[in-house]
Amino acid sequence: MSDIYTKSKRSEIMSKISGKETKPEVLVRKYLFSKGFRFRKNVKNLLGKPDIVLPKYKVIIFIHGCFWHGHTCKKGNLPASNIKFWEDKILQNKTRDEIVISNLNKLGWKVIIVWQCEIQKKSNRDIRLSQLVSDIIDENK
Numbered sequence: 001m002s003d004i005y006t007k008s009k010r011s012e013i014m015s016k017i018s019g020k021e022t023k024p025e026v027l028v029r030k031y032l033f034s035k036g037f038r039f040r041k042n043v044k045n046l047l048g049k050p051d052i053v054l055p056k057y058k059v060i061i062f063i064h065g066c067f068w069h070g071h072t073c074k075k076g077n078l079p080a081s082n083i084k085f086w087e088d089k090i091l092q093n094k095t096r097d098e099i100v101i102s103n104l105n106k107l108g109w110k111v112i113i114v115w116q117c118e119i120q121k122k123s124n125r126d127i128r129l130s131q132l133v134s135d136i137i138d139e140n141k
């Protein structure tokens with residue numbers, strides 16, 4: 001099937017659709033960039049396709065949505081209906097996350113998880129992001 005949109009039009013549409021979803025990632029990337037960090041994003045040849053990879057520090061950062069990755073916060077609460085379905089689904093995701101992290105660790109990467117809820121509010125965000133920076137740098141000492 002051929003695409004009725006040009007490539008750039010298509011990616012414009014896609015970015016509008018997924019815009020809200022990717023915002024936490026953009027926040028983290030912008031912050032790190034402003035602090036002078038240089039990184040690769042959505043690295044396909046690493047397991048889990050990490051959101052942010054800092055080769056210089058051997059650090060990988062995942063920005064996890066609380067719901068999909070089963071965070072133990074308010075946003076990680078399951079919907080009231082179809083509980084079994086969601087439990088299985090989220091458990092699958094969590095298991096996959098654990099496998100991804102342990103494999104990356106074995107390859108020598110330090111993996112840092114930033115939860116969506118940790119950076120959603122401006123008041124928490126600054127603390128979390130400066131913590132992130134020290135986590136990145138510490139590893140290299």
Ligand SMILES: [Zn+2]
Pocket residue numbers: 066071072073074075076115116117118
């Ligand atoms: Zn959370």
